[in-house]
Amino acid sequence: MTGRPKRLPRAIREQQMLDAAIDVFAEHGYHAASMNAIAARAEISKPMLYLYYGSKDELFASCIRRESTRFLDALTGAADPSLSPREQLTHGIRAFLGFVHQNRQSWHVMYRQAMYQKSFADLVTGSRERAVELTALILRSSSREPHSNEQFRLMATALIGAGEAVADRVADGSIDKEAAVDLLVNLGWRGLAGKKPQ
Amino acid sequence: MTGRPKRLPRAIREQQMLDAAIDVFAEHGYHAASMNAIAARAEISKPMLYLYYGSKDELFASCIRRESTRFLDALTGAADPSLSPREQLTHGIRAFLGFVHQNRQSWHVMYRQAMYQKSFADLVTGSRERAVELTALILRSSSREPHSNEQFRLMATALIGAGEAVADRVADGSIDKEAAVDLLVNLGWRGLAGKKPQ
Amino acid sequence: MTGRPKRLPRAIREQQMLDAAIDVFAEHGYHAASMNAIAARAEISKPMLYLYYGSKDELFASCIRRESTRFLDALTGAADPSLSPREQLTHGIRAFLGFVHQNRQSWHVMYRQAMYQKSFADLVTGSRERAVELTALILRSSSREPHSNEQFRLMATALIGAGEAVADRVADGSIDKEAAVDLLVNLGWRGLAGKKPQ
Amino acid sequence: MTGRPKRLPRAIREQQMLDAAIDVFAEHGYHAASMNAIAARAEISKPMLYLYYGSKDELFASCIRRESTRFLDALTGAADPSLSPREQLTHGIRAFLGFVHQNRQSWHVMYRQAMYQKSFADLVTGSRERAVELTALILRSSSREPHSNEQFRLMATALIGAGEAVADRVADGSIDKEAAVDLLVNLGWRGLAGKKPQ
DNA sequence: TATGAATGAGAATTCATTCAT
DNA sequence: GATGAATGAATTCTCATTCAT
Numbered sequence: 083m084t085g086r087p088k089r090l091p092r093a094i095r096e097q098q099m100l101d102a103a104i105d106v107f108a109e110h111g112y113h114a115a116s117m118n119a120i121a122a123r124a125e126i127s128k129p130m131l132y133l134y135y136g137s138k139d140e141l142f143a144s145c146i147r148r149e150s151t152r153f154l155d156a157l158t159g160a161a162d163p164s165l166s167p168r169e170q171l172t173h174g175i176r177a178f179l180g181f182v183h184q185n186r187q188s189w190h191v192m193y194r195q196a197m198y199q200k201s202f203a204d205l206v207t208g209s210r211e212r213a214v215e216l217t218a219l220i221l222r223s224s225s226r227e228p229h230s231n232e233q234f235r236l237m238a239t240a241l242i243g244a245g246e247a248v249a250d251r252v253a254d255g256s257i258d259k260e261a262a263v264d265l266l267v268n269l270g271w272r273g274l275a276g277k278k279p280q
Numbered sequence: 281m282t283g284r285p286k287r288l289p290r291a292i293r294e295q296q297m298l299d300a301a302i303d304v305f306a307e308h309g310y311h312a313a314s315m316n317a318i319a320a321r322a323e324i325s326k327p328m329l330y331l332y333y334g335s336k337d338e339l340f341a342s343c344i345r346r347e348s349t350r351f352l353d354a355l356t357g358a359a360d361p362s363l364s365p366r367e368q369l370t371h372g373i374r375a376f377l378g379f380v381h382q383n384r385q386s387w388h389v390m391y392r393q394a395m396y397q398k399s400f401a402d403l404v405t406g407s408r409e410r411a412v413e414l415t416a417l418i419l420r421s422s423s424r425e426p427h428s429n430e431q432f433r434l435m436a437t438a439l440i441g442a443g444e445a446v447a448d449r450v451a452d453g454s455i456d457k458e459a460a461v462d463l464l465v466n467l468g469w470r471g472l473a474g475k476k477p478q
Numbered sequence: 479m480t481g482r483p484k485r486l487p488r489a490i491r492e493q494q495m496l497d498a499a500i501d502v503f504a505e506h507g508y509h510a511a512s513m514n515a516i517a518a519r520a521e522i523s524k525p526m527l528y529l530y531y532g533s534k535d536e537l538f539a540s541c542i543r544r545e546s547t548r549f550l551d552a553l554t555g556a557a558d559p560s561l562s563p564r565e566q567l568t569h570g571i572r573a574f575l576g577f578v579h580q581n582r583q584s585w586h587v588m589y590r591q592a593m594y595q596k597s598f599a600d601l602v603t604g605s606r607e608r609a610v611e612l613t614a615l616i617l618r619s620s621s622r623e624p625h626s627n628e629q630f631r632l633m634a635t636a637l638i639g640a641g642e643a644v645a646d647r648v649a650d651g652s653i654d655k656e657a658a659v660d661l662l663v664n665l666g667w668r669g670l671a672g673k674k675p676q
Numbered sequence: 677m678t679g680r681p682k683r684l685p686r687a688i689r690e691q692q693m694l695d696a697a698i699d700v701f702a703e704h705g706y707h708a709a710s711m712n713a714i715a716a717r718a719e720i721s722k723p724m725l726y727l728y729y730g731s732k733d734e735l736f737a738s739c740i741r742r743e744s745t746r747f748l749d750a751l752t753g754a755a756d757p758s759l760s761p762r763e764q765l766t767h768g769i770r771a772f773l774g775f776v777h778q779n780r781q782s783w784h785v786m787y788r789q790a791m792y793q794k795s796f797a798d799l800v801t802g803s804r805e806r807a808v809e810l811t812a813l814i815l816r817s818s819s820r821e822p823h824s825n826e827q828f829r830l831m832a833t834a835l836i837g838a839g840e841a842v843a844d845r846v847a848d849g850s851i852d853k854e855a856a857v858d859l860l861v862n863l864g865w866r867g868l869a870g871k872k873p874q
Numbered sequence: 875t876a877t878g879a880a881t882g883a884g885a886a887t888t889c890a891t892t893c894a895t
Numbered sequence: 896g897a898t899g900a901a902t903g904a905a906t907t908c909t910c911a912t913t914c915a916t
Contacts, residue, residue, distance in 0.1 A: 111311075111396075111397070111398065112311075113309075113311030113312065114311065116909080116910065116911085117910075117911060117912080118909095118910080118911090126876085126877090127876065127877045127878080128877085128911090128912085128913095129876070129877060129878090129912095129913080129914090130875090130876065130877080132911090132912070132913080133875090133876085137911080137912085138910095138911065138912090194396045195396065198309070198392045198393065198396060199309065200308075200309065232459075233459075233463075236446075236455060236459060236460070236463050237463060237467075239445055239446060239449060239455070240442040240443075240445060240446050240463055240464065240467055241442065242445060243441050243442045243443070243444060243445020243446060243448075244438040244439065244441045244442040244445070245438075245441070246441060246445065247437055247438060247440060247441020247442070247444065247445075248434075248437060248438050248441060250441075251437060257434060257437075261430075261431075261434060262434070265431075265434050265435060265438055266438065269435075269438055287893090287894060287895075287899080287900055287901080288900080289899095289900095290899085290900085293900085314884080314885065314886085315885080315886060315887085316884090316885085316886095324901080324902090325901065325902045325903080326886090326887085326902085327887090327888080327889085327901075327902060327903090328900080328901065328902080330886090330887065330888075331900085331901085335886080335887080336885095336886065336887095507707075507792075507793070507794065508707075509705075509707030509708065510707065512888080512889065512890085513889075513890060513891080514888095514889080514890090522897085522898090523897065523898045523899080524890090524891085524892095524898085525891090525892080525893090525897070525898060525899090526896090526897065526898080528890090528891070528892080529896085529897085533890080533891085534889095534890065534891090590792045591792065594705070594788045594789065594792055595705065596704075596705065628855075629855075629859075632842075632851060632855060632856070632859050633859060633863075635841055635842060635845060635851070636838040636839075636841060636842050636859055636860065636863055637838065638841060639837050639838045639839070639840060639841020639842060639844075640834040640835065640837045640838040640841070641834075641837070642837060642841065643833055643834060643836060643837020643838070643840065643841075644830075644833060644834050644837060646837075647833060653830060653833075657827075657830060658830070661827075661830050661831060661834060662834065665831075665834055682879095683878080683879055683880080683914090683915065683916075684879080685878095685879095686878085686879085689879085710905080710906065710907085711906075711907065711908080712905090712906080712907095720880080720881090721880065721881045721882080722881085722907090722908080723880075723881060723882090723908090723909080723910085724879080724880065724881080726907090726908065726909075727879085727880085731907080731908080732906095732907070732908090876916100877915100877916085878914105878915095878916090879913100879914085879915085879916100880912105880913080880914075880915100881910105881911105881912085881913085881914100882910105882911100882912090882913105883909105883910090883911095883912105884908105884909090884910085885907105885908080885909070885910090886906100886907090886908085886909100887905105887906080887907085887908105888904105888905085888906075888907100889902105889903105889904090889905080889906095890902105890903100890904095890905105891901105891902085891903090891904105892900100892901080892902085892903105893899105893900085893901080893902100894898100894899095894900085894901100895897100895898085895899090895900100
């Protein structure tokens with residue numbers, strides 16, 4: 083049907099498999115996604131999956147790793163130290179939502195699936211932690227008022243949470259990306275910058 | 281082990297089962313939680329689970345329903361129309377985080393598990409939708425500046441997202457409840473009330 | 479719902495249960511019929527079924543016994559030694575098909591279900607054996623030609639088989655009862671009476 | 677027990693499985709036959725059954741299909757247009773009873789089990805319907821007397837029923853095959869050909 | 875390199891059957 | 896006499912995983 087088995091170089095096979103895996107994981111969720119289905123979608127045999135990734139867990143972890151990297155690359159590419167802080171924020175948020183918009187499945191697999199799947203939470207938490215740190219940093223550097231580090235981290239956590247919720251809506255197409263960028267920038271800038279303790 | 285099977289009236293057994301189910305679902309997630317494990321935790325036999333709930337799906341749905349009700353009751357109990365809007369907000373948020381703090385598992389099962397489990401999302405989405413609506417309403421009623429309804433809903437979505445993220449941290453004990461209340465009140469009050477478009 | 483449990487005398491309860499059981503067995507077949515369903519249809523509790531009949535097997539056997547008796551009574555009632563052999567045959571066949579026609583479920587449970595259900599075949603085989611014997615007897619008494627007993631029994635077997643097949647059609651309503659009586663009488667009378675060996 | 681799992685090509689395994697399945701279905705009946713038992717008899721693991729046949733239903737249907745084909749082949753092989761009608765009838769009946777005699781289990785599974793098992797009746801009814809049609813045709817073509825088509829079909833139904841009943845006895849060894857052939861030929865030829873309406 | 879063939883282990887679900895009241 | 900409550904034991908079916916080629 084599909085023709086002779088093609089001898090593909092390792093790197094390409096790997097991508098092909100991860101593509102298929104992400105597809106299927108995003109569609110059915112980690113548990114309901116069967117190795118059978120993934121192999122079929124990748125148009126290879128199951129033993130190949132095991133040869134390359136060893137186990138379902140490892141395969142899922144690899145998906146997360148690849149997508150996290152792609153994600154971070156997208157964000158990093160948007161950073162430009164020569165801009166004003168506010169513009170940096172804007173660019174960062176636009177890059178974030180842009181990625182989510184164009185990679186709905188990544189977002190689903192990487193974040194939402196992984197985050198609430200005990201054994202994989204750590205893999206995501208890392209990236210997220212960094213995002214929170216970074217946000218806290220920006221907040222502090224542009225805040226007119228003095229807060230403890232702990233307070234800035236808390237604000238950052240809330241902001242990131244807002245961002246994730248909005249990203250969900252961008253991913254499912256129920257809200258417009260640019261409107262979302264706008265909102266989040268304002269939320270980050272005006273809302274938090276001025277917070278002062280009671 | 282536990283002694284002979286005790287004849288309990290239906291109502292009590294039902295609660296016992298739901299307690300056990302929530303425990304196990306929270307611990308392992310919907311898929312990885314086996315009916316076996318739940319029956320064992322409830323110290324009853326599997327057929328009882330099926331006699332009372334019919335299927336794993338129905339059991340999970342019943343968990344969500346019971347906890348959602350408890351949750352809404354907690355929020356409703358905190359409402360007091362005689363207070364100032366800001367105090368109402370404060371009370372509401374404190375009730376919300378208070379519930380999450382004292383019912384970590386509920387939060388996990390109700391929200392995080394259910395929300396990203398295709399077949400159950402609807403059950404949660406309802407409550408959440410209402411929360412967003414309500415928040416949007418409050419925002420509009422106390423906003424000094426004019427925005428479209430759509431914009432208020434968007435802000436509300438972000439705010440609720442922030443609240444959920446913070447709730448996660450409250451649930452896992454990594455941040456202090458009162459500090460979180462403070463932050464969210466400010467975020468809701470100061471941050472969004474003053475938002476204006478570019 | 480159904481009102482208080484009525485204390486019914488044993489005999490009536492038994493009929494009520496058998497009626498329900500035959501209904502359910504006829505509808506779903508022996509295996510697929512659950513004691514639950516039977517109890518529900520009889521509007522009594524499962525323990526009652528067990529109190530009266532001890533086991534599903536016994537219950538099924540009881541169904542067969544009751545219906546076999548009713549069946550034989552119907553046939554016996556049709557016998558009239560003062561008639562000519564041919565008229566006796568006609569009456570017997572008419573009684574048989576009449577019973578099947580008015581008791582489709584009995585026919586199904588008694589014959590078709592039981593006959594091919596290993597453990598119950600014996601219960602049916604008895605009645606059938608007698609029918610074959612009787613038929614063989616009639617054949618011999620009215621045959622113009624000499625055959626061995628074995629041959630008469632064989633003919634009777636075939637005849638009874640034809641009768642059963644026709645009865646199936648009468649039961650499912652796909653053929654008319656009187657036409658079927660006609661056919662079988664002729665088959666018995668003309669067809670077999672004249673058979674002679676090569 | 678049997679030694680290591682042998683890698684057999686698909687086609688062979690398929691036959692092996694069907695053989696085992698027919699055995700077990702014939703022995704216990706459709707419902708009481710467990711996939712476990714079938715797998716054990718075939719000396720393979722349960723998942724193989726499901727890999728090849730998908731479900732118990734499908735497996736049973738496959739049994740019926742294979743045996744029906746073998747059965748029809750046997751009958752078809754016996755047809756010879758150059759013979760006289762009566763000889764054709766004789767050959768056909770002999771082929772039929774020959775098959776039943778040598779394939780008791782087939783007969784059991786194909787006909788008696790399937791026919792009274794709601795979901796599978798259709799699979800058998802087809803073949804049977806054709807047999808009835810064919811018989812009706814032969815009856816008409818050789819009848820000296822005029823009847824309606826409906827009457828011929830009715831006669832054919834009875835005849836086929838007789839044949840099936842006799843086949844049951846041939847299958848269980850309680851009567852002799854050649855005697856049975858004789859009887860049925862006569863029944864078909866003499867008995868029915870001459871029937872006339874009242 | 876690549877895979878068709880195979881399975882151990884465990885999932886959800888259902889049933890006939892029995893106590894304790 | 897009658898039943899609500901309870902279960903042990905199967906049953907069908909699926910899945911991640913591994914050989915043998």
